[in-house]
Amino acid sequence: DTGVSQDPRHKITKRGQNVTFRCDPISEHNRLYWYRQTLGQGPEFLTYFQNEAQLEKSRLLSDRFSAERPKGSFSTLEIQRTEQGDSAMYLCASSLAQGVYTEAFFGQGTRLTVV
Amino acid sequence: EDQVTQSPEALRLQEGESSSLNCSYTVSGLRGLFWYRQDPGKGPEFLFTLYSAGEEKEKERLKATLTKKESFLHITAPKPEDSATYLCAVLGSGNTGKLIFGQGTTLQVKP
Numbered sequence: 001d002t003g004v005s006q007d008p009r010h011k012i013t014k015r016g017q018n019v020t021f022r023c024d025p026i027s028e029h030n031r032l033y034w035y036r037q038t039l040g041q042g043p044e045f046l047t048y049f050q051n052e053a054q055l056e057k058s059r060l061l062s063d064r065f066s067a068e069r070p071k072g073s074f075s076t077l078e079i080q081r082t083e084q085g086d087s088a089m090y091l092c093a094s095s096l097a098q099g100v101y102t103e104a105f106f107g108q109g110t111r112l113t114v115v
Numbered sequence: 116e117d118q119v120t121q122s123p124e125a126l127r128l129q130e131g132e133s134s135s136l137n138c139s140y141t142v143s144g145l146r147g148l149f150w151y152r153q154d155p156g157k158g159p160e161f162l163f164t165l166y167s168a169g170e171e172k173e174k175e176r177l178k179a180t181l182t183k184k185e186s187f188l189h190i191t192a193p194k195p196e197d198s199a200t201y202l203c204a205v206l207g208s209g210n211t212g213k214l215i216f217g218q219g220t221t222l223q224v225k226p
Contacts, residue, residue: 042202042216091158106158
């Protein structure tokens, strides 16, 4: 198992463009999470899935953000009409939830720069 | 409101100089406290999970402890390769699966 994989690692986009990130979780993990991290801060929760169901979405997440996890495998995070404030590291994590929560393992992140 | 506060924000140590990092938390019904290490430009790397007050976990030069209000990450005789940002997180209140992170402590160990 190679761990959580994120693609791309870096993305530079012009303001107003749409971007999409992909996350491949650890194969046996049924939960998948998206977090955002800005410089000097801890990761901030965006949303998470259990299998293909999106169970929770942060109130801070604007309508420009959407996430999917078709068939409960990989996930995509799309940001429409990007703004400079969207510049951040976008982190994906996965865990195995079987009644009791177990630790989440993170990918290397996608660094988004909006110019 | 669920909250995690870490102190200090930054810590500079000489190689071999032991110290502790603090994580204070406020959550209704702790279901888990987690420590991660993060190197610059990389994702957080899982270190420890603690579930109940009095619990301790060790890994090499690191030891994590937990009380009802805070957790400590003790670093014994650190080496330069221990330099990183250490993040503390708790599971949010209720039935959520989301983690609430502190802002992290950036540790620099000088040879």
